[in-house]
Amino acid sequence: MSSTLPTDYWARVVYLVTHYSASFLRGAGSTLLIALVGTFVGCLIGFAVGIVQTIPVSKQDSIIKRALLFIVKLILNIYVEVFRGTPMIVQAMFIYFGAMQYLGITMGMWFAAFFIVSINTGAYMAETVRGGILSIDPGQTEGAKAIGMTHFQTMLYVIFPQTLRNIIPQIGNNLIINIKDSSVLSVIGVIELYYAAKQTAGAYYWWFEAMTVAMVLYLIMTFVFSRLLRFWESKLDGPASFDLATTDQLAHTSGNYSYPGEGSFDKERNIETDVNGGRDK
């Protein structure tokens, strides 16, 4: 470190990358972990809240059930409005310092980070899930009810999977927002990528160079995850074509199979390779 420091932009960037890669990567790893855990837990919260908020109430239901649902929905509405309606940076300090001063709880860095990002994402996801459920054709619910499914079964097997598929773009949005916005957690001392970049920048007063590295790392993370989510989407959609299932042996050789109990893949191969068609054994 006794050698003279580089003076031009690119050389400084290279210097930071070579000398501080561990610090940047640890920061990026923390950012990613916070974003992933926060988005995942936030989605769970969002699904729970969204499902409760769309429970249908009819005048047929007992007064106790209706009153209970009213209170629960009211509390959930307040939660959604408060956490959507205030900045995460303020929430972070409010919760962290409030817990410390008045509850005597000093949150660990990780707990505070996961908690704040999760509860924030949950508020957004609740609305997304609610919208996702409402966007499913009511005919799907009626079809499920008509074969005797309960409300819970209908949600679990029919509505939930279709909702999930429809809101993946929004989950992706939230993940990307969380990768970026977890940077505000630096105000309560969470050491993530922005915090790491800031520390490095402060050591040399190379703000532009340090932030260049941070920019590139953020962009790599958000880009990779947006592509991964696209891939997940296309996987959930399944193949665009389907195989006709048939017992016709001539059709088997042309690649159609999977008729239950009839043409398994192995059986098909036997027909092709065995000149007797497997019949003379």
Add this chain to the structure above:
Amino acid sequence: MNRDAILEVKHLSKSFGANAVLKDIDFVVHPGDVTSIIGSSGSGKSTLLRCINLLETPTSGDVVFHGDSVVDKKVNAAAYRAKVGMVFQSFNLFNNMSVLENCIIGQTKVLKRNKEEAKEKAMQYLTKVGMNPYINAKPRQLSGGQKQRVAIARALAMEPEILLFDEPTSALDPEMVGEVLEVMRGLANEGMTMLVVTHEMAFARDVSNHVVYMADGVICEEGSPSDIFENPQNARTKDFLARFRAK
């Protein structure tokens, strides 16, 4: 009285706000009956069917299934619906499942059949409607007529005691109507109890053994197909049928 009836609708009324859609409907379905409900759009035919299946809650009156009222709050609507199949105008197949899964899910989750048995039954009924080659397809990959045949197989796989059809061919292209009616005709011949809301007059006349004509939320006339089609008594029935013949 009427202990042998599967389904009795008694003084059934349904209003949406101030709009009375059904007014004091009464009729009985016996095992093996194929009842067609005909009438203009907006006459309350579909609402009647939805009330029978409890997809709509009747405002007053009663629906009696095997002698027991089902409109009471304490009745388990889901368990009742499992015994009463329903085929919708818009198919309502589960979009997230393949054809085979559509026909299995109700059996395993509602009737608690094991996977093997459910698959066997699903294949049996899909074969009956001629959709067995398409078990791996998703609903979006099928034509309207194919979807409706799968929907019928899905309902049949629950082995219901009565099957309700809510204008099953109204959303189909003319060339697809035939394949669905063919399946329904087959079911009728096998003695399935069916209650069919339809605009297919030929089906009502040739396949059903009882025809109900509805207008403005009331039953104007009911009787055997020959009574209704050849010798209608009510002026509105005559009018309605004349308009159909004119087409």
